[in-house]
Amino acid sequence: MKSPFFHRLALAAGVMLIGGSAFAQVKIAYIDPLSGPFANVGEAGLKGFKEAAEILVNQKGGIMGQKLEFVGFDNKGSPQESQIQLKAAIDQGFRFITQGNGSGAAHSLIDAVNKWNARNPDKTVLFFNYAAVDPTLTNEKCSFWHFRFDANTEMKMEAISNYMEKDKTIKKVFIIGQDYAHGHQVAKYTKEMLAKKRKDIKIVGEDLHPIGRVKDFAPYIAKIKASGADTVMTGNWGNDLSLLIKAAKDAGLKARFFTYYAGGLGTPQAMGAAGENQVLQLTEWHMNVPAKDTEKFALDFNKKYPGIWFYYMRVNNMVQMVAQAMNTAKSTDPKAVALALEDMRFKVDTGEVWMRKSDHQAMQPLYISIFSKADGKSVKHDSEGTGYGWKTVASISQRDSQLPTSCIMERP
Amino acid sequence: MEFIVISLLNGITYGLLLFMLSSGLTLIFSMMGILNFAHASFYMLGAYFAYQISSWVGFWPGLLVAPLLVGAVGALIERYGLRRAHRFGHVAELLFTFGLAFVVEEVVHLIWGKVAVDYRIPAELDGTLFTLFDTSFPIYKGFMMLVSVGMLVALYALLTRTRIGLIIQAALTKPDMVEALGHNVPRIFMLVFGGGTALAGLAGVIGGNAFVTEPGMAAAVGSIVFVIVVVGGLGSLGGAFVASLLIGCIQTFSVALSISITDVFALIGIALPEGSQVARLTITQMAPVLPYLLMVAILIFRPRGLMGARES
Numbered sequence: 229m230k231s232p233f234f235h236r237l238a239l240a241a242g243v244m245l246i247g248g249s250a251f252a253q254v255k256i257a258y259i260d261p262l263s264g265p266f267a268n269v270g271e272a273g274l275k276g277f278k279e280a281a282e283i284l285v286n287q288k289g290g291i292m293g294q295k296l297e298f299v300g301f302d303n304k305g306s307p308q309e310s311q312i313q314l315k316a317a318i319d320q321g322f323r324f325i326t327q328g329n330g331s332g333a334a335h336s337l338i339d340a341v342n343k344w345n346a347r348n349p350d351k352t353v354l355f356f357n358y359a360a361v362d363p364t365l366t367n368e369k370c371s372f373w374h375f376r377f378d379a380n381t382e383m384k385m386e387a388i389s390n391y392m393e394k395d396k397t398i399k400k401v402f403i404i405g406q407d408y409a410h411g412h413q414v415a416k417y418t419k420e421m422l423a424k425k426r427k428d429i430k431i432v433g434e435d436l437h438p439i440g441r442v443k444d445f446a447p448y449i450a451k452i453k454a455s456g457a458d459t460v461m462t463g464n465w466g467n468d469l470s471l472l473i474k475a476a477k478d479a480g481l482k483a484r485f486f487t488y489y490a491g492g493l494g495t496p497q498a499m500g501a502a503g504e505n506q507v508l509q510l511t512e513w514h515m516n517v518p519a520k521d522t523e524k525f526a527l528d529f530n531k532k533y534p535g536i537w538f539y540y541m542r543v544n545n546m547v548q549m550v551a552q553a554m555n556t557a558k559s560t561d562p563k564a565v566a567l568a569l570e571d572m573r574f575k576v577d578t579g580e581v582w583m584r585k586s587d588h589q590a591m592q593p594l595y596i597s598i599f600s601k602a603d604g605k606s607v608k609h610d611s612e613g614t615g616y617g618w619k620t621v622a623s624i625s626q627r628d629s630q631l632p633t634s635c636i637m638e639r640p
Numbered sequence: 641m642e643f644i645v646i647s648l649l650n651g652i653t654y655g656l657l658l659f660m661l662s663s664g665l666t667l668i669f670s671m672m673g674i675l676n677f678a679h680a681s682f683y684m685l686g687a688y689f690a691y692q693i694s695s696w697v698g699f700w701p702g703l704l705v706a707p708l709l710v711g712a713v714g715a716l717i718e719r720y721g722l723r724r725a726h727r728f729g730h731v732a733e734l735l736f737t738f739g740l741a742f743v744v745e746e747v748v749h750l751i752w753g754k755v756a757v758d759y760r761i762p763a764e765l766d767g768t769l770f771t772l773f774d775t776s777f778p779i780y781k782g783f784m785m786l787v788s789v790g791m792l793v794a795l796y797a798l799l800t801r802t803r804i805g806l807i808i809q810a811a812l813t814k815p816d817m818v819e820a821l822g823h824n825v826p827r828i829f830m831l832v833f834g835g836g837t838a839l840a841g842l843a844g845v846i847g848g849n850a851f852v853t854e855p856g857m858a859a860a861v862g863s864i865v866f867v868i869v870v871v872g873g874l875g876s877l878g879g880a881f882v883a884s885l886l887i888g889c890i891q892t893f894s895v896a897l898s899i900s901i902t903d904v905f906a907l908i909g910i911a912l913p914e915g916s917q918v919a920r921l922t923i924t925q926m927a928p929v930l931p932y933l934l935m936v937a938i939l940i941f942r943p944r945g946l947m948g949a950r951e952s
Contacts, residue, residue: 268754268854407925435895438928443851443860444657446650447895453775454643467756467852474851480768480776494756498852535753613758 253297254560256324256356256550257317259310259337262302266440269329269466269493272536273358273543274300277326279529280547291554296547298326305329307336314340318353323562326546328359328378331409338365341373349640354562358546361488362409366589370635373562375569375588377546377581381410381463383631384510385417387594387624388486392459393425400432402457402483404448406439406468414463414488432457440468445475452476457483465489470498477502484508490599491618492539496611503599504616510596512578513541514618515609517595519577523609537612545581545592549574563640580626587635594629596622642773647892649772653781655888656788657847659881661861662868663791664839666880669869671812671832673730674722677737680862681744682837686710686844687853688752691759699762703845710841715834722833723826741858748855756854784846791839792881799877808832867935873948882946887931894927 258277261270277298285296299322301313310333317325327337334357345352355374357365363382365374379387392398403418405411415434422429432455435448442448449472452460460483464472469490476483477499483506489495490509499507513522519541526538553568554560571585579593597618602610610617665679689709693702717740725736761780768776799805811818811828819825851857868887872879900922938945 264856264859267749267856268756271754435924437895437924440856441860441928444650444654444891446654447647447892450643450646450650450775450892451896453646467854467856470756470852478776478778478781480771480774494852494854497758498756500760535755 253295254291254324254554255297255299255322256326257301257313257322258298259301259303259313259317259325259327259333260329261305262300264304266305266329266466270300270302270305272493273328273540274298275533275536276529276538276540276543277547279532280525280544283525283528284544284548285551291551291560292558294560296551303327303333305333307332310336311340314344314353318344318351323352323560324354324356324550324565326356326358328357331360331362331365334360334362334365335369335409338369338371338374342371345373345640352562352640354566356546356550358540358543362413366587367634370587370633370637372566372588372637372639375566375583375590377542377549377590379512379592379594379629380589381413382417383629384488384594385414385421386631387596387622387629388461388510389418389421389425390624391596391622392422392429392486398426398429398459398484400430400455400457401459401461402433402435402452402455403431403461404433404435404437404452404472405463406465407436408439410463411436411439414461418461437468440466442468442471445472446479448472449475449479449481452483453479453481459483460485462486463488466493466495467498470495473499473503473507476506482506486510491597491611492537494612496599496614496616499599499616500614501616505598505600507599508596508621509599509618510594511541512545512592512594514595514597514620515611516597516607516618517578517620521577541576541578542590542592545574545576545590548576549581549583582626584630584633586637587633588637589633591626591630593626594624595620596624642775643896645772646775647896648889649777651889651892652885653785653888654892655885656785657843657850658864658868658888659884660784660788660791660843660846661840662865662872662880662884663795663877664836664843665865666869666872666874666877667795667839668833668836669874670876671808671836672829674726674733674737674833676836677734677862678740678744679737679837679840679865680858681741682710682714682840683844683847683861684748684853684855684858685713685744686841687759687848687857688748688757688844689841690845690848691752691757691853694759694762699765703842706845707838707841710844711834711838714837714841715830717837718830718833723829741862745855745858752855754855756852759849759853761849780850784850787842787846791842792877795839795877864931867931869945870935871931871938871945873945876945876947879945879947887934890930890934891927894923894930897923899923 258274260273261267281296281298301317303310303313314337327334337355341353341355357376359378361378361381363380366376403415405414419431485507487509490507491511491514522541529538549572553565557564557568569583572583574581581590581592583590597620599616600607600619602615602617607617607619661683665676668674668676686706689706690702693705725732765780765783767779769779769782770777807823808828811825815825868880868883872883
C-alpha cells in the first residue's frame with residue numbers, strides 16, 4: 229500500500245485534522261446596527277473588531293491555539309431586535325457578545341443576559357460593551373456579566389468640565405443633544421458639574437432634537453446664536469453632529485463645540501475647514517497621540533479599508549484584554565473569563581487600562597483635542613483626508629478619570 | 641425682530657429645498673397617477689452621481705449631467721418595470737416603487753459603501769452672500785433658492801405654454817384621443833416619469849453637498865415629501881410650492897419656541913396638572929411631528945389638500 233495516491237490522501241486527511249483543530253474558534257457575536265440609518269457606524273465597528281482579532285490575537289498565537297472570530301448580528305439599532313439577535317446568537321452556540329451603539333440596546337441586552345444566566349447557569353453568556361456610555365450600566369444596573377471598555381458619560385463630562393473650569397473665556401453654554409437616554413444624560417451631567425465647578429457659567433439654553441431626523445440645523449443654530457452662547461456642549465454623533473457643525477459654519481456662529489464623537493465615522497469629513505479651532509473632542513486616543521503601535525495599526529487599517537478610518541482604539545484594547553483573560557484563565561467559560569478580566573491591568577501604548585473590579589468599568593487615559601490644520605509636527609496626521617487633524621490640548625491620566633461607583637454587584 | 645427675520649429666511653430656504661424634492665413627485669402623480677415611493681431614492685442617486693462626476697470633472701458639469709442621468713435611469717425603470725407592473729393595477733405599481741426604494745439603497749451600499757462620501761460645495765459657491773444682523777447667509781443657500789424658483793417657473797412654462805406641455809396635459813385626461821391623433825402616449829408617460837425623477841436628481845445634486853451624501857439620505861426625506869404632496873393637494877404644483885414653504889416655516893419657527901404644552905394651555909385658560917411628561921414637552925421637541933400632524937389634519941378636514949384639483 230505504498231501508492232502515492234494513498235500517501236497524498238493520508239497527508240490530506242492529516243492536514244485537515246490538524247487544520248480542523250487549529251480552526252476551532254472562539255466566537256463573539258457583534259450585535260449592532262448593520263442596516264438602517266446607523267449602518268455605517270455598525271459596519272465600521274465590525275471591520276475594526278475583525279481586523280483587531282486577526283492582527284492582535286490570531287497572528288500572535290490566538291487563544292490557546294484557537295482563533296478569535298467576530299460574527300455580525302444586525303440589531304437595526306433597536307432594543308427589541310437586540311434581544312432577538314441575542315437569542316439567535318445563543319442558539320448558535322455563542323457565549324460572548326459585544327455591543328456599543330446605543331445605550332437603549334445595551335440596557336435591553338444586560339437585562340436579557342442577566343435573566344438568561346440566572347436560568348442557565350451551565351450555559352452563561354458574557355457581554356462586552358465597547359461604546360454604550362450610559363453611567364447607570366456600571367452603577368445602579370451594574371452586572372457581573374457586563375464589562376465596559378469606554379469611559380462613561382459621567383467620566384467624560386468630569387474631564388470636559390474640568391477643562392472648562394480653567395478656561396475663563398467660557399461664560400455662556402448651550403446644550404444640544406439627541407432626544408434619547410444619551411442626550412439626556414449629557415445634558416444632566418453638564419448642568420450638574422458646571423453648577424459645582426463654575427457658578428458663573430450660565431446655561432443659556434438646552435434643546436433635544438429627534439435622533440437621525442433633522443436635515444437642516446439652521447433653526448437650532450439661530451436659536452443658539454440668539455442665546456448669545458460662546459460654547460456649545462453636545463453628545464451628538466454621526467450625521468447629527470456633522471450637520472450641526474456645518475449649519476453653524478454657514479450661519480457664521482463663532483461658538484466652540486465640545487463633543488464626544490467628532491473624531492470619526494465621517495464627521496471630520498463633513499466638517500472640513502468649518503471645524504478648525506472650533507470643535508473639540510474627548511477620546512481615549514486620536515491619530516496624533518504619541519502611540520506608535522496603534523498609529524501603525526491605524527495607518528494599515530486605513531490603507532486596507534479605503535473609506536473607513538480607524539477610530540476605536542478601545543476595540544483593540546478590548547480584543548486584547550479578552551484574549552489575555554481567556555489565556556490566563558485557560559478557559560473559554562464565560563464565568564472564568566469574567567473573573568480573569570476583573571481587576572486586569574493591561575498595558576497599551578497610551579498607558580494602562582484597568583478594569584475596575586467593583587463595577588466592571590474600564591479606566592484609561594483620556595485626551596481632549598481640538599480640530600486644527602495638519603502641520604506635520606504636533607498635528608502629524610490629518611483626519612479622514614481633510615487636511616485637518618486633532619491636536620491634544622489636555623491629557624487626563626487614568627487616575628484622574630476615576631469616579632466612585634454606586635454599584636453593588638451580585639456575584640455568582 | 642432679528643430672530644424672526646433670520647428664522648423666516650431659514651424657513652423659506654428649507655421650504656424651497658423641500659419644493660425641489662417634491663415637485664417631481666407631484667408631477668408624476670398628477671400626470672400619471674403613480675404614487676412613487678422610490679422618489680427620494682432618485683434624490684439620493686442624484687447626489688451620488690453628482691459626487692462621482694464632480695470628482696472627475698468638477699461640480700458644474702455634474703449639475704447638468706447628473707439629473708439627466710437620473711432621468712435616464714428613471715425613464716428606463718418606467719419603460720421596463722413600471723409599465724409592466726401598471727398592467728396589474730395600482731397596488732402592483734405601489735409595491736413596485738416601494739421595493740425599488742430598497743433596491744436603490746442596496747445598490748448604493750454596494751457601489752459607494754455605507755459611509756458618507758466627501759461631496760463638497762464648489763469653492764466659488766462657498767462663502768457669504770450677505771450678512772444680516774451679524775448672521776451670515778451663505779452663497780450656496782442663495783443658489784439653492786434660485787434653482788428652486790427657476791424650477792417652478794420653468795415647469796409652469798413648460799406645462800402651460802409649450803406644445804409638448806399641452807400634449808402631456810391632454811394625454812392625461814384623454815389618452816385615447818391623443819393616441820388617435822398620432823401621439824405616442826406610452827412614450828409621453830416615460831418622458832414624464834423620467835422628467836420627474838430628473839427633478840429629484842437635481843434636488844440631490846444640490847442637497848447632497850449642502851447636507852451629507854450617505855445611504856440613509858433617501859430614508860431621511862422619504863416621508864416628508866409625501867406630507868408636502870398631501871398638504872399641497874395631490875397633483876398640484878402650486879399647492880406643493882405653498883405647502884413646502886408652509887412646512888419649512890412651521891419647522892423653523894417651532895424649533896424657536898421654547899414654550900411647553902402647559903404654557904399653551906395656560907394661554908387659553910386651562911391649567912394642566914403639574915408633573916406629567918406630556919405637559920412638559922416643549923414646542924421645540926414637537927417640531928418634527930408638526931408636519932405629520934398637519935398632514936393628518938388636512939386629510940380629515942380638507943382631503944383634497946390646500947390647492948388640490950381632485951379628491952383622491
